[in-house]
Amino acid sequence: MGVEPANYTKEEQYQQMEADDDIDRTDSEVIFHIRQALKSASSDENDDYNELIGLLHYNDHLSPEDVAMLVTSLKALSGAVSCIDTVHHGSLLDTIFNMSLWSYGPEVMDALIELIISLAASSGKYVDSCLDMLVCNFTPPKRFVEALKWPYGVAKKDHVLVRVHSALEYISGLVPLAPSRLLPIVLQRMPKVFNNLQEPVVVLFVENMFKLESSAIGELVGRRMLIMAVVDLLIDFDVEVGWDDILEENPQKGIFEMELEDEQILDDEDDDDDGGEFVRETSGQRRLWKNRVTDKLEKLDSLMVTTFEHLKYCKENGRLVEVFESLLQSFQITVLNAYKSKFAQFVIFYACSLDSEICGTRFAEFLADMYICCSFPPLTRMSAVAYLASFMSRGRFLSTPLVVNILGRLAKCCSDYCRLQSGNSDPKVHRVFYAGCQAIMYVLCFRMRSIIDIPNLKSQISGFPLSQIFTSHLEPLKVCLPSIVEEFLQQAKSANLLHKSGTPVFHDMLESELSKAFGGIERLDMFFPFDPCLLRKSDSSIRPNFVYWSMVRKTYEDDEGSSDEDVDVFYPDTNRAASRDEGIVESFEDDYLDEFNDTLNRMSITPKDSMLKSRYGRNSHTPMQMPSKLRPSMSPESSL
Numbered sequence: 001m002g003v004e005p006a007n008y009t010k011e012e013q014y015q016q017m018e019a020d021d022d023i024d025r026t027d028s029e030v031i032f033h034i035r036q037a038l039k040s041a042s043s044d045e046n047d048d049y050n051e052l053i054g055l056l057h058y059n060d061h062l063s064p065e066d067v068a069m070l071v072t073s074l075k076a077l078s079g080a081v082s083c084i085d086t087v088h089h090g091s092l093l094d095t096i097f098n099m100s101l102w103s104y105g106p107e108v109m110d111a112l113i114e115l116i117i118s119l120a121a122s123s124g125k126y127v128d129s130c131l132d133m134l135v136c137n138f139t140p141p142k143r144f145v146e147a148l149k150w151p152y153g154v155a156k157k158d159h160v161l162v163r164v165h166s167a168l169e170y171i172s173g174l175v176p177l178a179p180s181r182l183l184p185i186v187l188q189r190m191p192k193v194f195n196n197l198q199e200p201v202v203v204l205f206v207e208n209m210f211k212l213e214s215s216a217i218g219e220l221v222g223r224r225m226l227i228m229a230v231v232d233l234l235i236d237f238d239v240e241v242g243w244d245d246i247l248e249e250n251p252q253k254g255i256f257e258m259e260l261e262d263e264q265i266l267d268d269e270d271d272d273d274d275g276g277e278f279v280r281e282t283s284g285q286r287r288l289w290k291n292r293v294t295d296k297l298e299k300l301d302s303l304m305v306t307t308f309e310h311l312k313y314c315k316e317n318g319r320l321v322e323v324f325e326s327l328l329q330s331f332q333i334t335v336l337n338a339y340k341s342k343f344a345q346f347v348i349f350y351a352c353s354l355d356s357e358i359c360g361t362r363f364a365e366f367l368a369d370m371y372i373c374c375s376f377p378p379l380t381r382m383s384a385v386a387y388l389a390s391f392m393s394r395g396r397f398l399s400t401p402l403v404v405n406i407l408g409r410l411a412k413c414c415s416d417y418c419r420l421q422s423g424n425s426d427p428k429v430h431r432v433f434y435a436g437c438q439a440i441m442y443v444l445c446f447r448m449r450s451i452i453d454i455p456n457l458k459s460q461i462s463g464f465p466l467s468q469i470f471t472s473h474l475e476p477l478k479v480c481l482p483s484i485v486e487e488f489l490q491q492a493k494s495a496n497l498l499h500k501s502g503t504p505v506f507h508d509m510l511e512s513e514l515s516k517a518f519g520g521i522e523r524l525d526m527f528f529p530f531d532p533c534l535l536r537k538s539d540s541s542i543r544p545n546f547v548y549w550s551m552v553r554k555t556y557e558d559d560e561g562s563s564d565e566d567v568d569v570f571y572p573d574t575n576r577a578a579s580r581d582e583g584i585v586e587s588f589e590d591d592y593l594d595e596f597n598d599t600l601n602r603m604s605i606t607p608k609d610s611m612l613k614s615r616y617g618r619n620s621h622t623p624m625q626m627p628s629k630l631r632p633s634m635s636p637e638s639s640l
Helices: 010-040 047-057 064-079 090-097 106-122 124-136 142-149 151-174 178-189 199-213 223-240 295-316 320-335 346-354 356-372 378-394 400-420 431-452 455-462 466-470 482-495 513-519 536-545 592-600 611-616
Strands: 256-258 562-564 569-571 627-630
Touching (some): 010 047, 047 090, 064 106, 106 124, 106 151, 151 178, 178 199, 178 223, 223 295, 295 536, 320 356, 346 356, 356 378, 431 455, 431 466, 431 482
Antiparallel strands (some): 256 627
16 A cells, blocks of 8 residues: 555655656657657658667667667567567667567566567567567676676576566467467577587576476477487487496497496596596596586586476476476487487486376386387387386386286296297397397396395296297307306306206307397497496486495305495495485485595406406406496497
8 A cells, every 4th residue: 555645745755746757758759759660660760760770779888868769769669569560660670579588677678578578468479579589598608607606696596587487378378379379489499409508598598498497388399309408409419428437438448338347447647636627537437527528418408307397387386297207208210229329218217206106107118019010110119128127127216016027028028939940040130039028037137136036026937938038049149248157057057047947048149240249249239228428417316226246146156235226236335325215315415525445446247257357458457357348339329
């Protein structure tokens, strides 16, 4: 409620009325002047029109009088939109649509937004330009990017974006076709890998895409397409980051990268406390210090964190399952067969970790269905089962009964295939079958102990036709990756899992020509996509829900340390690891390097030397180890 006039003296009331009249007269004069300027645009005497355009261009060091004049002019234009046309006022429209909200204070921003809304509502021919102007304001001008690091910059960002998204929603209410026009504009303005934009700009644009996706008009705009567009962007950055930026290739070494090598991981230069940001290093991976990490890699890492944050927000607001279906569709179309995808797949891994019962189960069954269904191309089925094996091995959040159920489906599929085949094994002909066999063995290398520790699950897996599969005439043990075969057989022997005519099937396997032929020289079809994430910021979100080889209880080892019954793994160092309920690694940011070193130092998988080490050119002091990462393929991009 306002103050009653009776509280003022008559003289004060008269002075106030005079002041209001002056303001009204001033506004009326400006509005009249604006209309006259618009009319003069088509005449030779168009100085007023050019002066108006110059006023709208002016945005630096505005005095209070300048601000008042600009606000009044913008409001006057809002009331005169019916007098504006593209023929005579093209320069004026271009100026308006190129104005940046980031350059002004709240009063000017509000007046400019009012003008944009008025233009959009006045004529259908301005809708696209108005929407495009608002989308362009998703990000600041270059000169303002650095300010985003500071509180005043963050405050400015909030002031701008709340107006932008409110305007988008308001226009969508006034113009029914606006939402359908908005999506192509967003996709066109979306950052591209080759644009060489600064990291904050790329991340901020994607943040606005997610804000739009979760807004009241998200469904009208196209939520699924927005999610898929972000995943496409992640893949674009992912494939642009060459393995040469991450791996130090050595063609003389084994084709698989190991989770641990018996060598010093960090040398003296790693001890410099210069705040260098390192992503991760394993055998054959060179250090990724802040001054050496490519710009694209940093952008990708930040974009993935932004995506994780949005997924967490969706989970908190009960929308994760809905968004997950969009992710799943995008995964099938974009990620599954992406050439050399290294990091983008962790988006769906993280989503599954947020809701293991629905999303985790859905993803596992989706991949299993794709492998079992013969209508999919062979390479797609092989990729699906590779993702499935890696997912079930690395996902701490997946229940053991689910893993057993999926393994049973894979075993039945492989067993049925064996019965229908005759003749000698041919890796090229039976490659889908061998991919399934290798997936079963890989998962059991990680999960066998946790399965046999539960009597009913042990009984269930003992009923699987594993012996028939692995001793069949197709001889998968001679074709699949030897190091996986050896570890699987070692654990199977200890668990008394494989039998044929009462005799355990166990012997050292050498890498044969069949094995080489199955994977090819580069073995792309044996890639395990969910190997440890090499991006530091992204890894901090993945790590609490991820199984490292050091955590796995093997059937041939005695129990050591503490165990986690739900996760089916144990932590070698309980002082550095949090339980599943805690959800995070204690003091992760402060102790990242130390913790990583401790983890690496416990990642050897086989407890004794192997005949295979000579096949990989290892010295007599280096034990054979479980493979984690396949050296990236140099096969044609169409391969997988």
